[in-house]
Amino acid sequence: MDTSTHQPVQQSVAERLDPHTATTPLGDWVRELCDAPDGGNLLSMTINVIIIIIAICAFSSLTAMVLVWMERKLAGRFQRRLGPTRTGPFGLLQTAADGLKLFLKEGFRPNASDPFTYYLAPLLPLTGAFMVLAVIPFGPSMWIADPELGLIFISAIAGLGVLALLIGSWGSNNKYSLMGGLRAGAQAISYEVSLILCFLLIVLASGETNLLNIVEGQQGNFWNWWIIKLPGAGFIAFIFFIITSTAELNRTPFDTTEAESELTGGFHTEYSGIAFSMFFLAEYVHMFIAAAIGATLFLGGYNAPFEFLPDGWWWLMAKSYAIIFLYIWFRWTFPRLRIDQLMALEWKFLLPLSLINLVFAGILIAMGWIL
Amino acid sequence: MTTPDQHQDTPPQNRPQSRPQNMGAFTPEAQAEDTCTKPSFYAYFIKRPIVGAFSLLTGMGITLKTLCNVTSTVTQEYPENRDTLTMPPAFRGQVIMPHDEEGEHKCTACTLCEKACPNGTISVLPMKNIANKKVLGKYIYRFDQCTLCSLCVEACPFDAIRMGNDFEHATVDKDSLVMVLNEKEGRL
Amino acid sequence: MDLVQTEIPEGFTRSAGGGHTEEYYLNMGPQHPSTHGVLRLMVRLDGETVKEIVPHIGYIHRSIEKMAESQSLIQNIHLTDRLDYLSCHMTNLGLCLAIEQGADVGVPERAEYIRIIVCELQRIQSHLLWWGCFAMDLGALTAFLYGFDEREKITDLFEELCGARLTMNYFRPGGCVSDLPNEFIPRILKICEHMKTTLDEYDNLVSKNMIIRERTQGVGILSKERALSHGCTGPVARASGINYDVRKDEPYGIYNRFDFDVPLGATGDCYDRYTVRIEEMRQSIRILEQACKDLPDGDFRSKEKPNYKIPKDEHSFSSVETARGNFSTYVVSDGGKTPYRIKYRSPNFSHIGAINDMASGYKLADLVTVLATLDPVIPDIDR
Numbered sequence: 001m002d003t004s005t006h007q008p009v010q011q012s013v014a015e016r017l018d019p020h021t022a023t024t025p026l027g028d029w030v031r032e033l034c035d036a037p038d039g040g041n042l043l044s045m046t047i048n049v050i051i052i053i054i055a056i057c058a059f060s061s062l063t064a065m066v067l068v069w070m071e072r073k074l075a076g077r078f079q080r081r082l083g084p085t086r087t088g089p090f091g092l093l094q095t096a097a098d099g100l101k102l103f104l105k106e107g108f109r110p111n112a113s114d115p116f117t118y119y120l121a122p123l124l125p126l127t128g129a130f131m132v133l134a135v136i137p138f139g140p141s142m143w144i145a146d147p148e149l150g151l152i153f154i155s156a157i158a159g160l161g162v163l164a165l166l167i168g169s170w171g172s173n174n175k176y177s178l179m180g181g182l183r184a185g186a187q188a189i190s191y192e193v194s195l196i197l198c199f200l201l202i203v204l205a206s207g208e209t210n211l212l213n214i215v216e217g218q219q220g221n222f223w224n225w226w227i228i229k230l231p232g233a234g235f236i237a238f239i240f241f242i243i244t245s246t247a248e249l250n251r252t253p254f255d256t257t258e259a260e261s262e263l264t265g266g267f268h269t270e271y272s273g274i275a276f277s278m279f280f281l282a283e284y285v286h287m288f289i290a291a292a293i294g295a296t297l298f299l300g301g302y303n304a305p306f307e308f309l310p311d312g313w314w315w316l317m318a319k320s321y322a323i324i325f326l327y328i329w330f331r332w333t334f335p336r337l338r339i340d341q342l343m344a345l346e347w348k349f350l351l352p353l354s355l356i357n358l359v360f361a362g363i364l365i366a367m368g369w370i371l
Numbered sequence: 372m373t374t375p376d377q378h379q380d381t382p383p384q385n386r387p388q389s390r391p392q393n394m395g396a397f398t399p400e401a402q403a404e405d406t407c408t409k410p411s412f413y414a415y416f417i418k419r420p421i422v423g424a425f426s427l428l429t430g431m432g433i434t435l436k437t438l439c440n441v442t443s444t445v446t447q448e449y450p451e452n453r454d455t456l457t458m459p460p461a462f463r464g465q466v467i468m469p470h471d472e473e474g475e476h477k478c479t480a481c482t483l484c485e486k487a488c489p490n491g492t493i494s495v496l497p498m499k500n501i502a503n504k505k506v507l508g509k510y511i512y513r514f515d516q517c518t519l520c521s522l523c524v525e526a527c528p529f530d531a532i533r534m535g536n537d538f539e540h541a542t543v544d545k546d547s548l549v550m551v552l553n554e555k556e557g558r559l
Numbered sequence: 560m561d562l563v564q565t566e567i568p569e570g571f572t573r574s575a576g577g578g579h580t581e582e583y584y585l586n587m588g589p590q591h592p593s594t595h596g597v598l599r600l601m602v603r604l605d606g607e608t609v610k611e612i613v614p615h616i617g618y619i620h621r622s623i624e625k626m627a628e629s630q631s632l633i634q635n636i637h638l639t640d641r642l643d644y645l646s647c648h649m650t651n652l653g654l655c656l657a658i659e660q661g662a663d664v665g666v667p668e669r670a671e672y673i674r675i676i677v678c679e680l681q682r683i684q685s686h687l688l689w690w691g692c693f694a695m696d697l698g699a700l701t702a703f704l705y706g707f708d709e710r711e712k713i714t715d716l717f718e719e720l721c722g723a724r725l726t727m728n729y730f731r732p733g734g735c736v737s738d739l740p741n742e743f744i745p746r747i748l749k750i751c752e753h754m755k756t757t758l759d760e761y762d763n764l765v766s767k768n769m770i771i772r773e774r775t776q777g778v779g780i781l782s783k784e785r786a787l788s789h790g791c792t793g794p795v796a797r798a799s800g801i802n803y804d805v806r807k808d809e810p811y812g813i814y815n816r817f818d819f820d821v822p823l824g825a826t827g828d829c830y831d832r833y834t835v836r837i838e839e840m841r842q843s844i845r846i847l848e849q850a851c852k853d854l855p856d857g858d859f860r861s862k863e864k865p866n867y868k869i870p871k872d873e874h875s876f877s878s879v880e881t882a883r884g885n886f887s888t889y890v891v892s893d894g895g896k897t898p899y900r901i902k903y904r905s906p907n908f909s910h911i912g913a914i915n916d917m918a919s920g921y922k923l924a925d926l927v928t929v930l931a932t933l934d935p936v937i938p939d940i941d942r
């Protein structure tokens with residue numbers, strides 16, 4: 001990801017899928033060092049993979065730090081407060097300070113909990129997050145993996161986070177945790193349906209499941225983005241995507257999983273210290289991922305809004321952060337829904353409408369009524 | 372609307388139920404209309420989501436307005452604004468015994484404050500001066516016990532004590548909370 | 560872990576584990592974010608559905624009624640601060656009224672007005688705090704801060720008035736401790752004006768919010784009959800349609816001089832309790848404006864006595880309407896300096912008793928909503 005720089009991507013799909021053609025200076029340099037200029041050997045591949053892993057780790061921790069700070073600062077402003085001000089300039093180091101505190105805290109495990117599942121759970125959500133980060137095209141040649149079935153891969157991996165909540169809540173042996181975990185399970189299963197219908201709409205429109213090709217398909221001006229290009233249907237799908245992804249992220253108004261006033265913390269009631277911070281970190285990385293996917297599918301990914309502006313990762317960042325602002329805004333405005341209303345919203349409202357929207361989009365595409 | 376006097380003599384059960392005139396959209400009737408009747412398709416599936424979405428957007432508008440309005444911040448950054456922070460004169464901080472320029476206080480050791488205190492926070496230890504008159508020896512005030520009710524100040528007939536305006540009372544040493552308020556023994 | 564218990568825990572009508580599904584018990588509290596203090600609710604749950612609730616109280620019992628027997632009547636006033644700490648002016652007033660009645664103390668005109676002004680300000684303040692906590696219990700954290708922000712303005716006024724923000728200890732038999740500070744009335748009127756616009760904003764942010772409506776309408780219904788039989792008073796009873804307000808029915812002080820309405824609910828659900836409280840704030844503003852307009856000059860306290868004594872075998876009783884309902888004080892005297900016995904009747908105690916009626920059959924999240932709309936103050940229950 002960070003290992004690559006700009007390269008003209010006027011290659012065909014077949015070319016891009018060939019691992020030898022999409023190269024980066026850093027990767028090339030490593031390959032040269034290992035005496036394998038064409039194709040690479042085991043050593044160069046290992047080194048390159050390690051570089052990528054470090055880059056992803058660095059990127060996700062940085063993102064989480066920035067997002068936590070942003071959330072707290074914005075929350076403060078939404079609530080007529082200042083937000084963090086004491087740690088570093090504008091409280092920028094607040095997350096680092098919090099993280100340090102959490103790392104130094106005693107790792108506490110309830111006696112009756114099951115150690116294996118209890119400690120396994122915090123590791124899973126970040127793993128899933130890393131795997132999804134790998135397929136997101138950050139820039140014209142800034143991506144780690146480019147599977148043909150990118151969207152399918154994402155929807156498959158997205159379940160991993162929920163699995164973690166289920167395992168963790170079951171392992172903590174606490175009724176509050178268990179209820180939080182079960183709610184998370186029910187919620188994720190339901191909302192994934194609508195989420196995938198949103199994906200499906202884009203797949204239908206662009207005829208691709210490869211994320212890079214979806215982005216390339218939206219090149220040009222901003223009216224070439226799917227949100228506008230598909231008149232009406234794109235916008236509705238985008239709104240549905242925002243709603244369902246908020247639910248997938250377990251954020252207010254769908255945060256029944258954590259619901260601190262009902263479940264005292266939900267699935268992470270029994271977690272503290274570093275284990276808790278893993279959940280916390282993953283939550284924010286997931287938030288970035290959801291926003292990045294939304295930006296990729298609907299808002300043209302790394303494409304600039306106007307043709308004469310240069311494309312690049314900054315556009316993806318700007319769009320993602322705009323969506324993240326929406327998430328934060330929701331969280332600090334809305335009360336939370338009850339679990340049965342949450343289910344009703346999905347099964348009685350979002351799912352039928354998504355299906356209708358899909359059919360509508362299908363008609364639009366079939367008739368060629370695309371901008 | 373019935374007048375208050377009518378309210379007084381009619382027992383509550385027989386009284387006509389009065390509804391306030393200005394409850395607007397929140398009259399129980401309006402609510403009953405909202406919830407009790409079986410909603411039509413239009414009301415349930417079309418009007419409700421639209422009205423609901425609009426209400427949510429209004430709420431978001433209010434928070435956004437706060438976000439953009441920088442002057443709405445009410446946070447006080449405490450240690451920094453210490454110099455400008457003033458407590459109102461009536462503030463009940465802790466019991467203090469003011470001393471004049473000569474270092475004299477007004478206490479006559481009459482122990483009225485000690486009696487007025489609900490929880491034995493004050494101990495007035497009198498002593499005899501050279502003229503064999505009862506004067507204040509030690510005025511012991513146990514701050515860790517004080518409920519800051521200011522009954523002692525009200526009881527004092529000589530205005531010898533009053534409530535201070537200091538509010539930074541945190542300490543790591545509990546013994547320091549037991550104080551002797553008078554700087555020197557009673558007036559001669 | 561054995562989720563199915565065979566013996567029935569104290570207070571429950573039947574044990575979990577019968578029926579078709581496995582029920583289980585859940586302890587909400589004494590340390591739980593939504594019980595607003597140290598209340599313990601033992602809940603029998605079937606999945607998410609609440610089957611039965613048994614409240615356990617007494618975790619913050621401080622034996623204030625017993626303490627009262629060793630304190631003089633005046634010293635007791637500061638103990639009433641610690642009952643319903645969110646409407647402590649009103650609880651202060653309750654005891655003061657009882658003392659005035661027993662010891663035959665008159666109150667000057669100005670003091671009566673000051674009392675009304677301060678009590679109604681406190682009612683708004685208490686309802687604002689409730690509004691914030693209610694929103695927080697439903698997950699809207701921003702409204703919580705907004706409520707506290709508005710409350711702060713009134714608290715600042717109180718701080719200037721009597722030097723404390725929570726434990727006021729301001730009323731005395733025969734009047735108040737001190738006169739209103741300078742420029743106090745214009746500031747109150749300014750707050751009233753401000754509150755009017757703010758309440759409309761709150762309507763937009765919370766009351767009209769669809770999620771709030773969905774979560775509160777038709778939830779936690781307390782019928783009129785059950786409300787009566789549980790002895791509910793205040794906004795809770797009025798939301799169930801019981802037209803009872805101590806200020807109207809047994810006016811104390813000079814409440815019968817003011818023109819205000821008693822908002823009533825129709826169904827007795829959470830939304831009614833919500834709107835009744837919001838409307839009560841508007842009515843309090845009305846009372847405040849009238850009282851500020853009519854405030855006469857004069858003394859703020861009748862002539863002070865060194866000791867207020869209620870004659871032997873004289874019993875005095877007073878009821879006041881706190882922000883939560885009917886708060887009554889019953890003082891029995893044996894003629895000494897200290898009362899023989901003081902009994903307080905707290906509204907919250909009755910309300911907590913009604914919680915099983917209100918919340919069983921609904922979801923766990925609704926239990927939190929019901930608890931939030933009851934607005935319990937736990938120290939008032941336990942005393």
Ligand code: SF4
Nearest residue numbers: 488517518520521523
């Ligand atoms: S303020 Fe109250 S508790 Fe404190 S010393 Fe005075 S009378 Fe006693």
Ligand code: SF4
Nearest residue numbers: 478479481482484527
């Ligand atoms: S402080 Fe006042 S009441 Fe207390 S002993 Fe001295 S003179 Fe008497």
